[in-house]
Amino acid sequence: MNWDDALEIYDEIVESCNGFERKGKKMIYTSSNGYMFTLLIKNAEIGIRLPKDEAATFMEKHNTGHYYSYGAKMKDYVLVPESLWEDKKLMARYFEQSFAYVNTLKTK
Template identity: 80%
Template structure:
């Protein structure tokens, strides 16, 4: 018997990402190949080419998130994304938690000066 976890396809990840974004208030998904959300001139969530979701959070919240969910920093195209955490796949289907963090990220970038 094969107990290996099946790797989710990028398209599966995109469907989940879109479902989360559609459940949020005040923003929508952007991009065709580079998938992201942005507000006030700043990106705040990303879906990278590896099918991983990154969420931009204030430093203290990012630290708490990484500790609570046993995850790390988010990388896109090999670069560490400042202020971003990697959302573990174990959270993706917990829509209330993911919406909470996406909306928290939205509020965070809206606290920045407009670009």
Template identity: 60%
Template sequence: MWEDQLKFYDNIVAQCQDFERKGKKMIYTSANGYMFTLLNKDAEIGIRLSKASQKAFKEKYNATEYRSYGAVMRDYVKVPEALYSETQLLVDYFNESYNYVMSLKPK
């Protein structure tokens, strides 16, 4: 399952032109000094979004907060499995997440 999710995550990232996947055990994307997507050890995908986008995403897709290694990841939403068939939608959200962290003050 985790290997399949890694391939799925990598496929989404490959369709995004402005960033690439990082990490060997902890899989993530980052830009401007901020991580903005993650694949945790439970094969769950998390996306960092602005407060307004988080709220809309949670309401629209019945999504929850994202946890990695038992900790709640602030500003992240967990991608529901129902969206795993919506690759283009996830590409759009990955790009939105990238644009969000690029709007923040660099770390």
């Protein structure tokens, strides 16, 4: 998928959620409580931060793996397969789940 399409989808997902907004101009992300919890990087890949057990379940259920940003493995992030992007309700639930998770962490 190209960058512009990925950005449009990401923005639609974020706009359908409550409590947070998209940030960034080149590196697109959401954050709360001092933590980023979703990312869209320049190669048009979306990553979501989840607790370890939920991340493992997500990766198994959706046949995906860890999320890498600029070659570095992002702790607690999963790569969201493009096949899920069009299901905006499901994606919004995962984004909101990630938002709830980072708000349980000690504030940075």
